Amino acid sequence: MKNLLSIGVLAFVMMFGINSAVAQELKQDNDRPEVVAKKQSQELDKTLDLTDDQERTVFRALVSNEMNYRKHINGQDASNASVIANKKKFDSGLDAAMKKTLNEAQYKKWKAL
Template sequence: MKNLFKVIAVAALFIFGAQNVQAQSLSTSQDQRPEEVAKMKTSNLNDALTLTGEQQRYIFRALTANEVNMRKNVTGKDMNNAEVKSKKIELDEQLDGAMKKTLTADQYAKYKAMQKQ
């Protein structure tokens, strides 16, 4: 039963992903909903790291939460402000922790290398 659910979920991701690829325009991440940004980032990570379905779900949730919190606490605010800087560092560490927890050691090493670019 769990495998059937996983197959259906992955198929739905591919179907909706294909529709979004056709409908995408050149817009900034601010114009897009946090879920859309997280979906694109998850797709990019899946292409680079070959994620399992479960990893995709966890990473999508972590990226969505990170995007929402960044927009609420960091985006559009003065980065010279110590409070904003500390909040950004905290959110980045939370995302990094979620990635480290979800990804295998090899995948995490590749992820960190991608972040440095």
């Protein structure tokens, strides 16, 4: 009887531990640049009615932009001159990629968002 109770408690503790580990892993995945960019590109696809090629190119541009922001801008002093310069550089890079990828109507609609 004592062994049966200890096995039950051990099984419960293991199940609880595994559940916590999986939940933590899922939370960490939502913060990855690829996940953030995927959500943004899906929203843009709905709004702008992108082709498959456009969606892939927009996704790549958004991943690159998100990674640059995380590396050089997030967590930095927003009034710092180098941070401001990097922000302008990354924003203009994203703008150029979008202008190259989207047609005129889509680009105007994207700029209005």
